[in-house]
Amino acid sequence: MNLPLRDTPDEDTLDFGDLNASLGFLLRVAQLQAFDSFYAAFDATQMKPGEFTVLRLIGLNPGRRQGVIAKALRIKPAHMTKLIQRMVDAGYVEREATPEDRRSVTLSLTRDGQRFVDHQQTTLKNLEIKDRSGFAPEEFDQILTLLKRYIAGNKRDD
Amino acid sequence: MNLPLRDTPDEDTLDFGDLNASLGFLLRVAQLQAFDSFYAAFDATQMKPGEFTVLRLIGLNPGRRQGVIAKALRIKPAHMTKLIQRMVDAGYVEREATPEDRRSVTLSLTRDGQRFVDHQQTTLKNLEIKDRSGFAPEEFDQILTLLKRYIAGNKRDD
DNA sequence: TATTGTTATACTCTATAACTATA
DNA sequence: TATAGTTATAGAGTATAACAATA
Numbered sequence: 001m002n003l004p005l006r007d008t009p010d011e012d013t014l015d016f017g018d019l020n021a022s023l024g025f026l027l028r029v030a031q032l033q034a035f036d037s038f039y040a041a042f043d044a045t046q047m048k049p050g051e052f053t054v055l056r057l058i059g060l061n062p063g064r065r066q067g068v069i070a071k072a073l074r075i076k077p078a079h080m081t082k083l084i085q086r087m088v089d090a091g092y093v094e095r096e097a098t099p100e101d102r103r104s105v106t107l108s109l110t111r112d113g114q115r116f117v118d119h120q121q122t123t124l125k126n127l128e129i130k131d132r133s134g135f136a137p138e139e140f141d142q143i144l145t146l147l148k149r150y151i152a153g154n155k156r157d158d
Numbered sequence: 159m160n161l162p163l164r165d166t167p168d169e170d171t172l173d174f175g176d177l178n179a180s181l182g183f184l185l186r187v188a189q190l191q192a193f194d195s196f197y198a199a200f201d202a203t204q205m206k207p208g209e210f211t212v213l214r215l216i217g218l219n220p221g222r223r224q225g226v227i228a229k230a231l232r233i234k235p236a237h238m239t240k241l242i243q244r245m246v247d248a249g250y251v252e253r254e255a256t257p258e259d260r261r262s263v264t265l266s267l268t269r270d271g272q273r274f275v276d277h278q279q280t281t282l283k284n285l286e287i288k289d290r291s292g293f294a295p296e297e298f299d300q301i302l303t304l305l306k307r308y309i310a311g312n313k314r315d316d
Numbered sequence: 317t318a319t320t321g322t323t324a325t326a327c328t329c330t331a332t333a334a335c336t337a338t339a
Numbered sequence: 340t341a342t343a344g345t346t347a348t349a350g351a352g353t354a355t356a357a358c359a360a361t362a
Contacts (some may be wrong), residue, residue, distance in 0.1 A: 014230050017218040018282075023289045024192040025211060026305040031189040032311040034182040034233060050352085053183060059311040060175045067320065068283075072172050074190060076353060081322055103320040103361045116289045124176075132309030135304070140181075143304040146297060153292030154191040176319045208329090225343060234330065239345055261343040 025148075034131075041127045045120065050075065051083060052120070055092060055109065059117050062108040065098065069107060092116055181308075192289075199285045203278065208233065209241060210278070213267065217275050220266035227265060227266065250274055290291060 021024045030081045038049045045052075050073070057069055070080035084107065087093035092113030109117065132140045177183045198206045203210075208231070215227055228238035242265065244315030247253035256262045267275065290298045 011222070012226055014222065015218045016178075019211065019218075019307070021302060022282075022286075023302065024196055024207065026302060026309065027166075027185065027189040027192045028207070029232075030305050030308050031185045033309060034185045037312060044295055049182065053177065056177060057172065057174070060173045060177075064172065065320080068170055068172065072174075074187075076355095077321060078323080080356080082351090090183065098226070098320095101320080101362070103359095105321070107170070107357090110162060119265070124180075126207070127182070128180075131308075132161075134307055139304060139307075140340060142300065143308070144179060144181065144184060146293070146301040146304070147181075147188050148178070149292055149297075150188050150289075151184065151191060153224065154195060206328090223343080234332095235344060236331080236346080237329065240328095255344095259339075259343080261336090263344070 037127060037130065039120070041123050041130075042120070045123075047120075051087065054083060055087065055113060055117050058093060058107050059109050059114060063094045063096075063106050066095070066107055067104065195285060195288060199288075200278070203281075205278075209245065212241060213245065213271060213275050216251060216265050217267050217272060221254075221264045223262045224253070225262065226263055245271070251279050 027077065035049060038052075042052065053073060054069065054075070057073065058064070061069070066080060066084060067077065070077060071076075075083065084093060088095060091110055094108050094110050094113075095105050096108070098106050135143070193207060196210075197229070200210065205213075211231060212227065212233070216222070224238060224242060225235065227233075228235060233241065242251060242253065244259075246253060249268055252266050252268050253263050254266070256264050258271065281297070
């Protein structure tokens with residue numbers, strides 16, 4: 001005989017077993033939550049995480065070829081073409097023919113694009129404050145360091 | 159005047175700036191590499207990370223409703239239906255009508271499903287050894303702990 | 317011949333809503 | 340009316356191959 005007004009408590013409680021010791025599983029869950037946080041913070045901008053990262057990377061490295069930016073972020077050429085087209089349509093990115101190699105295209109932010117990225121620094125800062133809030137200061141630095149270690153240790157050849 | 163046989167070194171070298179201090183960005187990159195590792199390790203099985211995690215979770219919690227498993231893994235109902243159908247077709251999962259609530263369905267592993275999951279423990283162990291290889295033992299435990307902290311601190315309401 | 321980026325196709329994951337059968 | 344799961348449709352990301360222009 002269960003209480004009619006509530007679910008049986010253990011019906012919704014799951015045993016995660018070894019999943020709680022699986023780096024891949026925890027990375028996946030953490031990453032999904034990081035996306036949620038991004039969408040919550042960037043609600044007003046219509047921006048997706050991948051798009052905004054592309055804008056930031058172009059801003060830091062103006063004049064680089066589209067393929068170089070794409071490869072660094074593991075975005076496939078076909079997808080990159082469409083993503084950049086959206087950013088061009090939004091007025092944030094400029095494409096320019098490369099004189100030395102006329103097959104390729106170099107990217108840079110428009111004035112609007114740079115202004116947009118600059119303006120989102122505040123949003124980014126708030127996101128970081130929220131991210132840091134569950135950690136002691138040295139713990140946050142530690143997780144960044146360990147993630148970078150994992151990334152460097154598992155480098156792909158491309 | 160550049161050497162003709164190589165790209166200019168700095169042409170491919172990008173400044174990542176603050177992205178190297180962004181938890182969200184590092185989580186994303188690390189997670190993509192974790193998927194790569196999974197696919198490399200589970201090459202022979204045709205299994206995807208999400209599918210295998212569902213199998214593991216069902217194995218740990220037989221007889222739970224499909225919706226409970228789905229929600230725990232943030233899989234949307236529509237997607238879950240198709241994923242479970244694939245697992246049923248593969249002979250790994252059994253669906254059973256719930257007597258108390260005939261709208262719902264409970265899940266369990268078939269004997270083949272349980273055998274499959276058990277058999278992949280070796281693959282999983284090898285993956286973990288590879289994951290641990292870049293870390294000191296206490297560092298690996300630390301990254302698991304910190305990821306769990308992040309996950310708990312950013313819990314969604316649902 | 318090989319490479320850069322584009323186009324086209326397809327498959328998965330995700331999001332949404334409409335539907336069914338229950339409750 | 341609300342809920343559990345299904346079906347259907349569409350959008351985004353990804354993978355692949357074919358293509359045009361150029362190297």
